[in-house]
Amino acid sequence: MVGYAFMGAAHSQAWRTAGRFFDLPLAPDMAVLCGRDAAAAQAAATKLGWRSVETDWKQLLTRDDVQLVDICTPGNTHAEIAIAALDAGKHVLCEKPLANTVGEARAMVAAAERARARGVRSMVAFNYRRTPAVALAQRLVEQGRIGTVRHVRAVYLQDWIVDPEFPLVWRLQKDKAGSGALGDIGAHIVDMAQFVIGDRLAGVSALTETFIKERPIAGASSGLSASASEQRGAVTVDDAALFVGRFTGGALANFEATRFATGRKNALRLEVNGSAGSLAFDFERMNELEFFDGADDPDTAGFRRILVTEPTHPYAGAWWPPGHGLGYEHTFTHEIADLVRDLGAGTDPSPSFADGLQVQLVLDAVSRSAEGGSSWQSIEEVA
Amino acid sequence: MVGYAFMGAAHSQAWRTAGRFFDLPLAPDMAVLCGRDAAAAQAAATKLGWRSVETDWKQLLTRDDVQLVDICTPGNTHAEIAIAALDAGKHVLCEKPLANTVGEARAMVAAAERARARGVRSMVAFNYRRTPAVALAQRLVEQGRIGTVRHVRAVYLQDWIVDPEFPLVWRLQKDKAGSGALGDIGAHIVDMAQFVIGDRLAGVSALTETFIKERPIAGASSGLSASASEQRGAVTVDDAALFVGRFTGGALANFEATRFATGRKNALRLEVNGSAGSLAFDFERMNELEFFDGADDPDTAGFRRILVTEPTHPYAGAWWPPGHGLGYEHTFTHEIADLVRDLGAGTDPSPSFADGLQVQLVLDAVSRSAEGGSSWQSIEEVA
Amino acid sequence: MVGYAFMGAAHSQAWRTAGRFFDLPLAPDMAVLCGRDAAAAQAAATKLGWRSVETDWKQLLTRDDVQLVDICTPGNTHAEIAIAALDAGKHVLCEKPLANTVGEARAMVAAAERARARGVRSMVAFNYRRTPAVALAQRLVEQGRIGTVRHVRAVYLQDWIVDPEFPLVWRLQKDKAGSGALGDIGAHIVDMAQFVIGDRLAGVSALTETFIKERPIAGASSGLSASASEQRGAVTVDDAALFVGRFTGGALANFEATRFATGRKNALRLEVNGSAGSLAFDFERMNELEFFDGADDPDTAGFRRILVTEPTHPYAGAWWPPGHGLGYEHTFTHEIADLVRDLGAGTDPSPSFADGLQVQLVLDAVSRSAEGGSSWQSIEEVA
């Protein structure tokens, strides 16, 4: 695993736990954690359960005890590491967004295709797909339970940088993060929506905004919190990104990602309205899915609050009895379980790098539209 | 009162009731109801409490016992009736949207200005402003309780025409209704948002869609329901309208109005995020306002579900003890109470025709953007 | 109508409004309002829409223009007025609780039976039965949609006397109110529960408590608010009453009424669990009913939030389109509409005085149990 901050901790918990609850064809061996600061990396490895440490990720590619590289670093490093790893015959799990630019993402897809021909697999880590409620939503749409999709409404609302004195962490720097709310959290709702309705965005018209233009240079950070220093620097990414758009099948899209929704901590919400029913989800209540079944008798029709903890629900049967909910980290555990099963079966994991590129193309269209006076931007289909 | 369908019934209840709960300077006399079908109009007048009937609205302007004309007809008739009434020295209350076109709306504003010089008043009926929770939201924003507004997120979701066999009622015909979801319900959220944050939309980028292009010609209709006939006609208005935009003060706008949100009956929702707090409202729970106060201790901060039924809340003190909620019709009763107070005091009611024109300019910009490939459309300020 | 405070205002609105929305066989004539203070009564009559005034309720019984007496006074006066009115051949609508004692209630039932033989009708005003969501709940239970009832859980939570300085209004005096939370709000949930499940309580084990033993003597009061004076007097009623019990059909009961639930303004909640489904209701969201249908596929089963505003829902069709909710006062309007229909049809209104006595017997059993160390108290069936 490369990187050991917020995402690294989440992935480590998933690697440690997946085999305890799911029957896996392979037993993960947490061989090596990689970080530039040897002491810090060693401390993290001990804490997180990795049995050795490297300070140069290139070393991972030479080790026989590494079959898979899990990339948990900022987006500007994804392409180089992933391509090298795939070319070295290592499976790759790469955090989202796949890359900081469409060009990088295309190169990564090409590398993934090359690798695939040799049985080397790749996956991009859109963990929210693995929320049981989201997977159930996808299943219900696929079963036709809501009919033809008319509307997809998605927001991802956070508030961790509302304070203008919050420091300029790497997530606020374009050279490291690629974009701001757009790529960090907007990417999640784009992927989730495309996954749930089984269609892709065809075009968008967008706005972005940076409310706070300058911030204190960051000191140490962990997770989404950080300390500040005296100097100031320019915020080079968006604080919020909004767009309207169309899916290829005719559904209308309304998307918004922001880090300025005071009081909303992690409100990833999706609502899908179809000709025969509707679905609604909010990650702040991640164990619930709301479902309106248009086939219900009007006298008793209403949005059903489904507790997605039944044995027949996606992933839920591996865990606790009904009503005993899961948490954020379980989305990663499910991701690892699915990945290891695919590796064992020799099948392609999903979402693929191509799926990651498809999301990247949407993000790129959003950026271009926002820079071009909200003009309409079509989105090509990844072959 | 001209017209006696859904809106006519709501206004009548308001005229009958306002003086029972609010201390009014004038006692409304429900003089005459006007409808083209004499028998139907007489039946409605008896039912709704009007003491006489006319079949030609022009007669109202000649009657000494009519001081105010309340216009509850489809939008294509608003301008003619309102201008004539104002010029005849009658106060006017006009249902929203103010008119079907910007041109008509401008003429109405001009008439209102002329009339105003003679002490004749006019008001456009954006009743949702008078929901206690919405009025409280406006008060909190004005008091600075949420700081600088960053985001305004508004949707108005209905589902009454999801069925493709639902007939082609007047609300689906451009010549009568001007537009579809946009003018009917989109107008409400535009007005409400501008009212609550005290700022106006500066520009938009929009999409509209008509999912069902043809429908059965309508038979009889009442409220939002109707029977169908065998013939089919073209739907000439939008089923859904979405836009992103900017307020002049820098807040970002995300708006959506649709009649295709299966299971959402009257989900008029507004969320406002400011630098110091947030507000959220859903008309399906109209007696509640959610408020996040950024000044709260982080340990106990959270969205507060305020039951807007306290004596100090707007309008609420006139009614029942705390926790004993109000309904949809009360928004009209509050509207009439405010109007009559202004008439008694010789002050201008609000929202004015100019406010109605300001909303109309937004709707017009949305239409132009949607027709022009979602291009950005600026919105002028009404003087 | 006798009395013109909180309940008088609610009843007046109902009498004025019922015929505007419901087709009634008789047109209510709001003949006379009765109050001891002539000037205050006259002011109230003008405000509330009554055309004359009396200061002695006995005068109502001698007037030919009075066919029905609507009793909105404190409970200690119900029996005398109701019995006299019935014996004088006037129909009677009596506020709940029916009486302050079982003895009075029995005498009222006897008078109602005598009157009924002469075509004179009586009704006790448990208005919450007429909430559309509650009436729908009753219908679903009757249709067998939740199977055999296992649990009835009801609370009625208010907080208007949490402040120890809130004055000693008549509702806190046993000689006037009979009891405290028990009779005032506990009576409502007892009636509602018995109505919804179609069964009666067979026995209870109870607790009551008076948290604040002395309060300032009250000055003027209105609704549930009041001003205080310097002197103090003893609170002679319960602040809270709780009981567990059994229905005759085997369902378990868990009931609680309190005026000390800080932050709960009017939280009248009912949950019914049956062998095939469940229902849940909260008056703070009175337009909603939650329904769990055990027949749903486990994958998509969940509590449905039914917006009880559809044309086929009880009472709702008379009002506004779906999603446009009703308020507290509509429960009274429905009550009057039902009553007038029964008077027109010559049928017995419901709930009857016998139903009121049945509730009174429960309240009496609760009091006896609470005074007797929570011992079990059986409840007889009213013939």
Add this chain to the structure above:
Amino acid sequence: MVGYAFMGAAHSQAWRTAGRFFDLPLAPDMAVLCGRDAAAAQAAATKLGWRSVETDWKQLLTRDDVQLVDICTPGNTHAEIAIAALDAGKHVLCEKPLANTVGEARAMVAAAERARARGVRSMVAFNYRRTPAVALAQRLVEQGRIGTVRHVRAVYLQDWIVDPEFPLVWRLQKDKAGSGALGDIGAHIVDMAQFVIGDRLAGVSALTETFIKERPIAGASSGLSASASEQRGAVTVDDAALFVGRFTGGALANFEATRFATGRKNALRLEVNGSAGSLAFDFERMNELEFFDGADDPDTAGFRRILVTEPTHPYAGAWWPPGHGLGYEHTFTHEIADLVRDLGAGTDPSPSFADGLQVQLVLDAVSRSAEGGSSWQSIEEVA
């Protein structure tokens, strides 16, 4: 660890995980899992991460590599194992309820006292105390944020045995489980309530019921699900238990535990009303705590939905950023983290066996009251 079913899996996950997120003074070594069936125990040990297996729990007491015995077996075995382990100098963590009878619980407390004198610690596993929202509730009460407690309302609603054909698993047999809903889930709300308000129940008046008297003899079971056989046997425990009661400080108690609340999967709810505020919690939304602060301005007072995921909230700082919720299993991880810290520090873990006995005395009083016609039963204080 003795036992490896539902509770064993939960404890194992906690033992594996606690040290990954919390800084612990000791590193848990998962030495040995004990189960009667050697093959099944070995499979479980492999799956759950234990390095050896025993088939007789007495062997654990002789092993030097065992310092603590974690008891996850049915209640009828707790006393024997716990007392022997403590007397053998092993620390003990014992699942709730502490024992099946008061007598056993007293003996266990005595053993714990003996052991304590030698530095050997004991803890009863009321895991729900370690839900961050519950721990926050306790903190707020302790800080006086809700003033004097007036009401404690607690329900624990499940529905896993509503089907009469659900088999007779050990949890439905008095000789193994001691009682039914009462001891299994009622024990949790009794402990949680006593913990949160810092007071103990002084007396109760109760009802219990067994709705389904006979069930198929059970085949294999796991978690809360099981398969059935053809034979039938008597259900010897309660399906539901309800009581009203009083705390020593004067607060009123309203408690209910049932396995027959169709549609409620794990609805452990607690509401506490105090003179200055209120708290409400529902485990189905375990990351949220509702708090009404009576000190708020009435205009903006309302129940706050606190997402208990802030760094300053109990336990939450060890995990993910705000808004990224936890699940059921984390309550166990927190329990183990607290226990290990106490072992490292040489302090007494909480809740103690004495706390467990205090809960047992409540359960016993409930049973006695239910058997004695709901008569009042006082509850002694554990010294």
